[in-house]
Amino acid sequence: MSNSISSPLLLSQSDSIESKQPPPPPPPLSLDETIERCIGDFSWVQFLQTFLVSLAWFFDAQQTFISVFTDVEPTWHCTQLGDESCNSASSDICQLSNNSWSWDFPVHTSIISEWGLECASSLVKGLPASSFFMGCLAGGFILATLADSSLGRKNTLFLSCLIMSLSSLLTIFSTNVWIYSVLRFVNGFGRATIGTCAIVLSSELVGKKWRGQVGTIGYFCFALGFLSLPAIAYINRGSSWRTLYFWTSTPTFLYSILVPFLVRESPRWLFVQGRTEEAVLIIKSIASTNQNISRISFSNLCFERETRNNVDHLYTAIKILVEKNWSFRRLSVVMVAGFGMGMVYYGMPLGLGNLSFNLYLSVTLNALSELPSSLVTFFIIGKLKRRSSLLGFTILSGICSVMCIVAGKVSATLQIGLELVSYFSACTALDLMLIYTLELFPTCVRNSAMSLLRQAVVLGGAISPVLVAAGRKNGFLSFGVFGLTIGICGLFVISLPETKDRPISDTMDEEEYKFECDNIIS
Template identity: 65%
Template sequence: MEDSSLPRSNSTDSEAPLLEKHLPSLDSTIERCIGTFGWAQFLQAILVSFAWAFDAQQTFISVFSDAEPTWHCTRPDDESCHLAPNPCGLPKASWSWDHPLQSSVVSEWDLTCAGPIIAGLPASSFFVGCLAGGLVLATLADTSLGRKNMLVLSCMIMSVTAASTVFSPNVWVYSLLRFISGFGRATIGTCALVLTTELVGKQWRGQVGIMGFLCFTVGFLSLPAIAYLTKSSSWRTLYLWTSIPSICYCMLISFLVRESPRWLLVRGRKEEAIQTLKSIGSRTQSSISYSFSRLPIGEDDTCNDVDLYSAIRMLLGKRWSFQRLTTVMTVGFGIGMVYYGMPLGVGNLAFNLYLSVTFNALSELPSSLITFFLIGKLSRKSSVLLFTMVSGVCSIMCVVVGSSRKELQIGLELLSFFSACTAFNVLLIYTLELFPTCVRNSALAVVREALVLGGVFSPLLVAAGRKNEFLSYGVFGLVIGCSGLFVGLLPETSRDGTLCDTMDEQEYKDTKDEQEYKEILASKCNGSISA
C-alpha cells in the first residue's frame, strides 16, 4: 500500500506543494456554496433515488412472471397422479394448473419438465445482461456522458425493453429481451448512488446514499402487490404495469435533474459546474465563481486525458486500487448471490409465495433504516463482516431446519436476507469512500458487477434447489460466509472524511496518518478562505 516515492516528512511546509495539486478542497468549497443539505438538494436526491424503485421491480419481476404454478389432479381416483411429485410424464388430461395458463411463462411455454437450465434461463439472462452492460456502459458515467445522462439512458433501455417483453412468442425471445433489459439496467443503481452523494456535503453523504436503498425497498414492496392484483391475468400485464411508469420517469428526470457539480469540475467544465451550483444554492454566481477560481481542478492529467476505458485502466494501473477493487469484488460476489438468490428461492419454501416476497421486501425496510440512522457511527469493515457471517449461518440453518418447521424456516430466511441487504448497503457506501471521484463511478460499477455475477448463478441454484434445498440455501450460506472474510484485507475509511478527487490525492492520503492529513487539509482550506 505504501510507495517509497511519496514524501514522508512531517513538515507542513514541505507538503504544501503536493497538497496544492493533490488535495483540492471540493467538499468544503461545495458546502460553502450550497450548504451541506438544503431543500433543492433534497428534491434532487429524491428524484434521482427513485430510479432504484423501477430497478427493483425489473430485478425481481421474474419471481412472479417465471414462477412454477401449483397444479392439481383432475381425476379423484387417479392414484398415480396424486403420488406424482410433478406433472412430468402424466397424461395431459389427468392434471391441470391451478391458475390460468398465461399467468406464468412456465405454464404458458410448458417449462416445468424442461430442466433447471431452461427454467432459470430468463432470470439468468437478465443478470448476464447486467454483467455485459456494466462492462460496456460503466465508465461512460466517469468519462463522456456523466452521471445524469448515463442514468437516463440506462433507465430508458431497461424500461422500453421491459415493455417490449409482452410481445415474446417463446422462451428464447423472452430470454433475449430480459438480457437487453439487464444490459440497460446495469448502471442505474451506480449512477443514482454516485449522483446523489456528490450533490451534498460530506456530513449527509451516507444518509443520502441510503435514500436510494429505501426507494429500492419501495419498488420491491410494490411488486407483490401489483402481481397479486394481476394474478388472474397474463404475466405480460405485470410487465406493462411496471415498465410504462418507468418510461415516464425517464422523461421527467431528463428535464428536472442536474449533473454532478463535482464530476463537472473534475472534467474541467467549471462554468457548467458553477451554473449547477447556482441553481441549487443560495449564493450569487460571482461568489461561487470566486470560490472555485482558486481550486486546481482540471490540472491533473490523469482525470482529464481520458477515453472510454481510461477509468478502468487507472483502477488497474495502481497496485493499491487493484487490490482494493479485487477484494471488494470478492465480498460483493457472495453478498450478491444471497441478495438476488433469496427472493428468487422463496418459491421453494413451504410458504405462500406472495407473503414470502412481501416479507422479504419488508425486511429491506429496517435494513435501509438501520443503515440510514447508523451509517455515521458504523465501522464499515466490522459491519460488513458481521452481517455476512449472520447471513451465511442463517441460510445454512434453513436447510438444517427443513420444511417441516416452515415458520422457523421462513424466519431464518428473512434474517439471512435482512443481513445480506444490510451488508449490501454498507458495502456500496464503503466502496464510495475507498476510491476518488475520477474513478468512483467505475469502481462502484465494477463492484456491482461482482454483486450481479453472484446473481447470475442464483436462478440456476434455485431451480436445482427445488429437488435439494442444500443446492440453493446451503450454497448461498457457504459462499457469503467465506467471501465476507475478505473484508479484513481492506482499509477502514473515515466516517466523516473528505472524499478524494484524484488517484494521486487518494494515494497520498493513504500514506499519511489520518489526523495529520486532516490538519494539513484544514490548514490549506483556511489559507484559501483567508486569501
C-alpha cells in the first residue's frame, strides 16, 4: 500500500522539479541576423555614409569617359576656295597637302591635333584608351583582394581614389602620346577597384531591406559624373584638353583626402577579420537606435573564428573562389556576362564619334540615359527576379545595337535612338549584374568576386577602342560586334541561382549549405 501511495508522490515531485527548470537557451543568431537586428531601419547616418562612399562613382565616371573629348579626332575644313580635290566630308585628310586644310578649333583641343596623329594607325589612336582599360585590368588583379584581406573596404577606396587623382593631374604635363598612354594606364590602375569598393561598402553598411536601393545611389553618382563631362567640355571648348584633366582631377584629390576621416569601415568585414570591438563601435554609430544593440550579445554569434575563411593573404580569396565547384561556376558565368556588358557599356560612348550626330549632344543623351537606368534598377530590384531581368535587358541591348548599323542608312535620328535604347539596356543590365553578384557570394570573398566581375567588364572595354577605330570604315565591326557579344554572353545567366529575397551569407560554408538546400528543394 505504501509503495502504491509513494510512487505518485515521487512522480509528482519529479514533474514539479522538471517544470521549474528554465527553458533551453535559444539558438545563437547568425552574423547576418545579428547585424540586421542591430542596424534596424535606414537612418540618416547610414544615408550620409552611403552617399559619401557612392560619391567616388562620380569621379570614376569622369576619368572613364574623359577620352571621349580629349582623344577625339577634331573636325577640319578646306582653306583654299575652289579646290575641288579638298572636301571635308569625303576627302582623306592624309592625301591632302598641309596648306590646303586646317582644324576647326585650335590644335591643343585634342591630342590628335596637338601631336599630329590624324594619319596614325588606329592602334596608335586607340592606344591611350586601351592603355586605360589595360591599367584597369592590371589594377584589378593586383588590388582585387586587398579590400577582402589586409586593407579593407575603406582604405582600398582611399588608395584607389588617390592614385587616380594624382595620375590624372600628372597627365596634364604629357608631351607625347607615349607618356600620355603610360599615365592613362596608371589612371586606370588606380580606378580599378573604386566601383567595387564603393558598392560593396555601401551595401554592407545597411540592412538587406535597403541593400538593393543603396547600390543604385552609386549608379546615380556615376551617371551624374558622366553627365558633367559634356558640360565641362562645352564650357571649355576651344581650350586645351589639359583643362579637362585639371577640372576633373582636383576635386577627386580633395575627395580622396576626406575618405579616411569621414567614411566608416564595413562592420561585416571587421567581424570576418575577428575585429569584433571595432565592428560593434561602428554598428552603434550607424544604427537607427541603440536599444537593439544593448539587448544583443555579440559573444553568442554562431560565427566561430575557426570556421572563418582565412583571407589574410592577398590572393587567398581568389583561391577560395576557384576551389569550390559551385563558386567557380558562378564566377565564370558572371565574368562571361560582364564581358559582353562591358563591351557595350564602354564601347558605345567611345563610338559616338562614328555616328552622324552632334558629339556633345550624343554624349549628353547617353549620360542622361544612365539616370533612368538607375531609376529602373531602383524600382525593379525588389520586385523582379534577377535572371529573367538580366536576360531581357541583354537581348534587347544586342538587338538594338545590331540594328544601329542598318538604321544609319535610313535616318541619323533613328540611329541615335536605337543606340540610346541599346546603351540604356546595357547600363541597366550592368547595374543589376553588380547587385546580383553581391548576393551570389559571401562576405569573406565578396569584394574579390566583384573585382573579378569588374575585370571582365573592363576587358570588354579594353577591346572596344580598337573596334571603334575599325568601325570608322565598317560599322559592323563596332556596333554589330557589340550587339552580338552582349546578346550571346547574356544567355549564360540562365545557369545562375535566383537570389531575390534571399539573405546574403558571410562564409563559404554558409553559402554552400544554402546552395545544397536549394538543390534539394528544387
